[in-house]
Amino acid sequence: MLLERLRGWLRRRAPQPAHGAGDDGTSLFRERYHALRLLLAANNKALDTMAEMELAARAEEPFGMAFVHSRCTAVGVSVYAMVRHLDELAPGSYPELFPALSAIQDRIREAVAGRKPRREAPLVVPLAAVDRGWTPDVGSKMATLGEAAGLLGLNVPPGFVITGAAYELLLAHNDLQPEIDRLIQTSDSDEPAEIFALSSRLRQLVVHAEVPAALADAIAGAYEALAAAVGSRPAIALRSSAVGEDSAEASFAGQYATELNIRPEHLVDAYRQVVASKYSPQAMQYRLQRGLRDDWLAMCVGCMAMVDARAGGVAYTANPGDPTDRRVVISAALGLPKAVVDGRFVADEFILSRERPVRLAARHIAAKPGRLTLDPAEGVVREEVVGAQQTAPAVSDAEAVSVAEIALALEDHFGGPQDIEWAVDPDGEVVVLQSRPLQQVAAAAPGAELAGVSPLLAGGLCVSPGAAAGRVSRVERDSDALRFGDGAVLVVQHPLPRWAALLPRAAAVVAAGGGIAGHLATVARESGVPALFGLAGAEALEEGLEITVDASGRALYPGRIDALLGAERRHASAIAGSPVHATLLDALALIAPLNLLDPSDVSFRPASCRTLHDITRFCHEKAVREMFDFGRQHRFPKHESKQLYHNVPMQWWVLDLEDGFNRPLTGKYVRLADIGCRPMLALWRGMVAVPWEGPPAMSGRGFASVLFEATANPALATPFRKPYAQQNYFMISSTFMNLQSRFGFHFAAVETVAGERDHENYLGFSFKGGAADLERRAGRVAMICEILEERGFAVEAREDHATARLAGLPAAVMERQLELVGYLIMHTRQLDMIMNDPAVVAHYRAKIVADLERIASGEPGAGG
Amino acid sequence: MAIKVLLVDDETSFVETLKRRLTLRRLEVLTAASAAEALALLSEQEPDVVVLDVRMPGMSGIEATREIRRTHPTVEVILLTGHASLEASMEGMTMGAFDYLLKPVSIDELIFKIEDAHRRRNLRRAGTEGEPGGPDGHGGGGG
Known part of the structure; x- marks a missing residue:
């Protein structure tokens, strides 16, 4: 149905405004040029968004569905805008583009929606x-x-x-x-x-x-x-x-x-x-x-x-911090098990063998100053526990054995260690409230013995092993959480589950209360954040103090102790392979791959577009050509291309799209002094900065190979039809430049916007060709790519074709880089010839690098 | 002459904040809290660019786009929304929106888009009315 609407839109389009006699074509020309500029800006934005998605696809940082939705939407809108602007540049010329885009969009939408299970x-x-x-x-x-x-x-x-x-x-x-x-x-x-x-x-x-x-x-x-x-x-x-x-x-x-x-x-x-x-x-x-x-x-x-629990808690059928310890660990509190789960109270601990009949191996009875019980009206209340009941075991040994037997039965049935929440009801029956797989982590090596440094605090319970350093950030209320800084040590009184929201930013967690069975402990283990709970004195730690938490060694040290930190904390990216990651990859497969490469190939058409990148490639190629042809075909004297005159008439033509000339020109020539396009002048400076030494000397075999390729390879054509094929064309405004050039068998295109809006600035440089065999042509391209990459370009190469790109930099930086590109266009011609001789390659590479350094340092003169 | 912008969003605090910031940047800003209000306002004082929310009670931003493009063909529409939907964005673009931007958007980017849309409006009006050029002069580019 979207397709129907697209067609409808095409049909409804108003006819092009008629231009009466006497019109010099200015408004029409400007409208086309504005459409081209918008198309190029949309192209730039689409490529940026794709790059951002590809970066996210490496799964080094977490991202959510909001990211997937918003980037798919953004790239879709940019590509749609390109198709529309191309239609404005060349009304009705590419009607198949809309259905092609619509089909790809439908597939992306399906990929993002996924299959809801x-x-x-x-x-x-x-x-x-x-x-x-x-x-x-x-x-x-x-x-x-x-x-x-x-x-x-x-x-x-x-x-x-x-x-x-x-x-x-x-x-x-x-x-x-x-x-x-x-x-x-x-x-x-x-x-x-x-x-x-x-x-x-x-x-x-x-x-x-x-x-x-x-x-x-x-x-x-x-x-x-x-x-x-x-x-x-x-x-x-x-x-x-x-x-x-x-x-x-x-x-x-x-x-x-x-x-x-x-x-x-x-x-x-x-x-x-x-x-x-x-x-x-x-x-x-x-x-x-x-x-x-x-x-x-x-x-x-x-x-x-x-359940009106008399006592309750958590049972683990193995030690969560040590997979080799298979004994059952039970944490028990008086009243509701919530007291244990929330980490609000220190609990009794029972350790039992797993062999039947289950036997009690050890128990540690804590002083229990309170318990949670049912409020007669509704909800839960905290109650003080007084007298001997404080130190009496929360459950009898026999009840602990019953809990362990039930826990082991659950493990047998569900397979793998379990994490169980249980309660003892008023009749003394053990009731199961929850059972889930136990999260286990490998025990870390015990903390190194530290000579000469005494701990600030020691003791407590290592609920998640490891060591980390950071500044103390005390959190008791949500308002404290709001100012929690990246990499701080989270210090809390009670390890409440709600503080799990801060774990991705925390270096370590220290709690005055709590035990191994709380939810926060579970999430800390899962996230690989060292955590030390039940540490007396933690509540008095000074805000902002830098400390090292050695959870494995159960101690806090002042300052940062590198000897303890050892291996960098493994910040496992849990997002790789996750559903959100898979969704991004599915969408990206319909967005980013580029299949449309060669504009001279018969397959370079809308029907061959399989991804959004293909559509952008097609639109860009055609838009540049349409703009150019428009300038050629409409013989408005004011908008004719001028031949560049520099000492002599040169094989360079310049088409002014808007404000690329400093003054109105009437003749057939344009001089450098008339050029008001800063990017073009920068490129030109690079081209003439160093005199060309001429083609490299080559061996007899190399020459024969060149002759053969020259006669056998008809694909070495520029994207322009004759008679422009042998010429070099600039299209310019004051801040925009598009160059299509051809030197023999070498084809190069440069396009740039370098204006006041940094984020719209970009520089694209694509080049291909050569006359030697493919291996040597690819060798030349690889060498140029390496040089460009060293200078900050993002480069993509395939065989003897490459594109290099920069974006989002200030105009002054773009102009420096254009000088570099200008130099490369002139001085890498025919270097494919020598690519089979490593010594000669090294010589040329060294010379190029040295020249570029000189140009970058602003040394020798420009040609304008 | 300042670019005249009409902001349409049912979230009034958002509209007011944005109005203050755009006014500071020398744009002339009108506001409306619904598509219906916007359409009524449009026939009284025509803005250059309408910045429209997509999901609003009553008429949606998509429908409003179609209506504005039908009744005021040279007024450009920019959709600005938190609704990151491929479907809605394609519908909006098909209805003739100049762009579909996602909140949160940087104020600079929004202003650039408004300027681009305004420029396009001028070019279109110049084209249809046969006027030689709009307010942006030719040949001002400094070297």
Whole structure:
């Protein structure tokens, strides 16, 4: 249908304005020239955007779908503008371009949309009915829990899951996705202040979304069924279960909200809160760092009868910091397990053997000054623990053994070490609340012994190994997070999950409280950020102090201690191979490759364009030619090309497009003094800076080869039809220059804009040809490319054809580089002849480099 | 003479900020909070360039582009939006928008685009009315 509209647009186009007699063609000429300039600017922007996308495709830095969408859109708009401007330059000449572009755009759109991994599902499904086969509909957390209850017969609270289909319905009903994408796109900054502000806007959007009646009814119905089944009206715990969580590397630990002890009449509100937590700052950072697609991630929400836990915590079926240690580690707190997960309290630790029967190997009982319990009205409250209960174990040894046995059963069933959240209910039964693969990291070598430096603080628990240095940045509130600097050491009282948003910028994390089982610890391990928790005295660290954190050695040192830092922290780019990265590569395959190379080839036509780059290449080539032909065919005396006169008439013609001459010229010649085009003058200076020594001396065999190629290779033609084929043409304005030149078998084209808008400035230099065999011609091109690359050009070469490009630099810099290009055009002619003799090659290369140095230093004179 | 620009966006704080900055850069700025308001304003005082948001309550920026191009063929339209959509951008361009820019955009880039669009408007008017040249003089290029 887009195609239809394009055709319609073509049909509707107004006829070209008629130009009456007496018109000197100025307005028509200017309109064409303006179209050319806009086309060239669009070409420049398209190439810049492609280069930016190719850089991102190396996956060295994280990027999100907003980047993919915006760059695809930008490059598409630029290329469309080129096609339209070409149509203005040559009305109706290339009607096949619009359909060709439209077809490529359609394919890019499909590539970016991707295949959303989703299927038809009910809005709500009972937890007991799901197993891992349901993962795409209910998320891995709830699918796993359902299977633990059903297949394994473990004790899991009864409940239901609000599915991914419900999430889709909520978004579609409110048309939220475009607005979400728009908000993310317009922020486009990774400063903490901006991320927190964006997160807040996105969450409000979701919290205020209208829940469609069908969904509200389904949730209410599911709750009534649950109430009937358990014979009471239980309060509900709502837990996130995102589709996409199950990826092996992505734990999503603590990224999303959990709403505990919610009354049934507030279910829908709490549901929206949990869904909105998809856009918590830590979750957004987490997805960005791992290249997960925001639009593919559906938030499912598990609703389970609230367990009034007497005690609870986390169990690991292996040591997360040491894969060789396969003992079971249990962290236990009084009251709700949230106390352990949030890292809010120091927990008891039980270590148990994995061999059956499971035996207790060790236990460390902590002083527990508080616990989290259910508020009689709604939600959770903190309660003080007093007297002997503080130091009494949170669970009995027998209960710890039960937890370990259940944990090992889950490991046996799901395969691989597990990370389990559990609770002991008022009847003393162990209840499973969650099970997921345990993230493990290799233990780092113990910290080096340091002679003469005493630690600032020592002790605590290494929850993520390694060492790093940075300045102390204390964070207790969101407002502190806003000024968190890159590379600082994050120092917190409680290692709350929310601080995970700062991990990509943090050198290390130090917490006064917390333990190995908290969510922040999990994410620190995954991100490879050294972290030391439960470190007494950390709360007193001075803001801004430079310290070295040796998490493995469990100590903090003053200043930066290089001996400890050793190997540079491995900042694994988790984005390589991720869904976002794959999407970019798919789109890029339709954008960046260049298939259209040779303008003289019959395949140089719109129908052969397979990528946006092909379209830009075609449009550029044709636009330059059309502009030129326009100047030739319309014999307005004012706009005729002039022959350059420098001592004698030369084989150079100059076409003024706008303001390239200093004064109106009437004769057939133009002198250098009349030229007002600074880029052309710069190029000319380079051309005449050093006298040409003439063609290089060559061996007899070389000469024979040249004669053969000269007769056998008809492809050595310029893009211009005769009779201009043997001539050199400049098209100029005061800040623009396009040169097409041919010297014998050498073809060179230079195009530049060097004006006041730095970001629109560019210099493109393409060259090809030679008369020797292909190997030597390619050798010449490679040598020139090397020289250009050393001087800051981005170079692409294929066989004996190369293009070099610079962009975005001030006009003065562009002019220096034009001198260099001018020199190369004159002095690399026929060097293909000598490319089979390394000694001669070295001689010429040294001479060229020395000449260029002299020109760059502004030494000998210019020819104008 | 200053370039006259009409800014159309339902986000009023954005419009006001942008208006201040463009005015500072010597552009004459009119504003409208919706496409309907913009179309009404357009027939009273014709701007050189309209800078239009894409997603607005009521008539969308895409439809407004078509309407403006139909009723005021020499007024150039620049779409400026946070809506990074291939489809919407192609629709907008097909409707005759001069460009489709994504927020956030640098103020310099926006001004350059406005200048380019204005220049094109002048050239087109010069072409259709047979006037020799617009306000940009010929041959001013200094060497």
